[in-house]
Amino acid sequence: MTRTHHRDRDRPAVYPEWLEEILGCIRADKPVRKDFEHGGRLHIDRPLPFLSLFLIRGRQDIAARDVAAANASYLIANNLEEALPIVAAVGGVLKERFGAFMLLDVDELEHDTLLTDDSPYLPPFEIRIAATGEPAAEEAETALAEGVDIRQVKFRTPHVERFALETDFQATALARKTGFSLVAVRFAPIYRQPESGKIYPDLRERLIANIFDAGLRAFAAFVAATQTLKITTHRALGRKAFVDAVSRADRSIDEVAASFDFLLAVTPINADAAWQEFKAGNFKRAPRFLYRPLSVQVEVEKRKLFSVAFDRFEDPVLYHLYREKQQELDLQLSLITARETSRFVEYSRALYGPVEATLHRSAAEILAKTAKAAHDGDDGEAGNEIADCRDVEIAARAMIVSYQRQYEGFTAEIELRDDLPPGLLVSDGRLLISRTTRVPASRVDALLSHEIGVHLLTYFNGSAQGLRLFRSGLAGYEGMQEGLAVFSEYMAGGMTIARLRLVAARVVACAAMLEGRPFAETYDMLVGEHGFGPATAFNVALRLYRGGGLAKDAIYLRGLMELLDHLKAGGALDPFWMGKISASHFRVMQELSLRGLLKMPVIRPAFLVHPHAQARLDKARAGMTPLDMVTS
Known part of the structure; x- marks a missing residue:
């Protein structure tokens, strides 16, 4: 020069x-x-x-x-x-x-x-x-x-x-x-x-x-x-701007993340037939689950994943975030490859962690203290009007339109599916509704606040950031994401004893699965010890034993408890709406926001303006347990 x-x-x-x-x-x-x-x-x-x-x-x-x-x-x-x-x-x-x-x-x-x-x-x-x-x-x-x-x-x-x-x-x-x-x-x-x-x-x-x-x-x-x-x-x-090397790596990581749908890959496509098989066997033999053929070449995607260069990032914070995501994607790819093998549950344990003793005690306490209020049947209260998949679809379209008025980039799509167990599932920018879904009409708004007001909202807010990582999710984001989603049900006025019991049941059943107890034994525990109806107990067990043993369902209560601790300590909610992040990334998000690398959320959840939302949030900030959501 x-x-x-x-x-x-x-x-x-x-x-x-x-x-x-x-x-x-x-x-x-x-x-x-x-x-x-x-x-x-x-x-x-x-x-x-x-x-x-x-x-x-x-x-x-x-x-x-x-x-x-x-x-x-x-x-x-x-x-x-x-x-x-x-x-x-x-x-x-x-x-x-x-x-x-x-x-x-x-x-x-x-x-x-x-x-x-x-x-x-x-x-x-x-x-x-x-x-x-x-x-x-x-x-x-x-x-x-x-x-x-x-x-x-x-x-x-x-x-x-x-x-x-x-x-x-x-x-x-x-x-x-x-x-x-x-x-x-x-x-x-x-x-x-x-x-x-x-x-x-x-x-x-x-x-x-x-x-x-x-x-x-x-x-x-x-x-x-x-x-x-x-x-x-x-x-x-x-820094208030990231270099081209970050943008290139972001695109490459996102391409790998988009090459497979993790939850769809491990979710059975024959839930109804499996239920009939389980009943026919007098609830004693685990049913056979069928899965979609894998549409991803795992070895090819892993080669792409580890060819992504992070050495020119010039930003230790972003370097760490992408390395974490690389490792998580590697684990997810290994997990779906091990589907229906004994290795699956160990990969699952590595991805989602064990059921901690304190978490198990909290779940058991919820189940014990609400035992008298237990109801048979799916997540519902006796005598409630029931909404089917079409009712849920109509309400979902109305909620999506309301978010589109805030931000035209909220381009969520809805699909009715025959190949899913009862319930709803978000996959990227799509809301998937099982045709067998039946929920109390009084719970529909809370259910959609969970799926649309948190999962889809953070996807599109993350898409509005300069990096795709914030829409696909930082490593370990699912725990806090599901905690926020369950909390949104409370904020929308739709948290019920039956719903909280279901969240707690997933924890105790997950612990049983990780201990090696068979499907039928876990089912019997849910029905005999905790008073769940046969269909509800089966769906809880299906979610946990899918793929060979998926430990994901313990994160709902764990994430909720982490969020309540965060709010009690004076923590804010807004950074969580910027994209899909975990509790451990809260300070990182604050820093990136201060540096100008992240924008404030373009959309805020509708449940925050619910007539009683502020009073409920104030109670959470004053200190509350999950049980307080339904007993106070």
């Missing part, structure tokens, strides 16, 4: 044309992404009073490069000669705009001196920091030290040590020749094996994420000390 030498400060600057164009973009608030020879790059997604810097110096696969590149504003240069004119020019424009400017110089120590291959224990690892003498730079240095000092990276704690800036040639040259405030950080390459140089990938990513976060804390301290920006959290200084 063209190089310029550091100018005499008394003469006006003369920059090459490409650099003048960059400065023009910065002045006009336009993003900058300029590649240089040998892997260099200047990236500025918006003007900020700082720049992160890494000098390549002929090295490859250095974690410090990725730490620098994770920032919203960074320069990767080959050497000092290349970096200095760019830093001086860009920093000058930004300092003129903000009144202050800081450089974060990121690099690695040559060796992890405290560890050897045969070390019998894991010692601390070195992080060395220094700063120029201005008060704001010293504030940033302190924030950086505190930020890394509270972090533990795979069982090794950082040992932070300050060093004199003049002992580091690179940092000294940058500070003296630009005149900008500077903080330097040098960390031990703990992600490499000391002798062989081989890399620990997971440790490398943890280290990058932790040093990056500490760097953001340093920038936040600097802007606070100089009063250049007003921010609510250091994470707000992260």
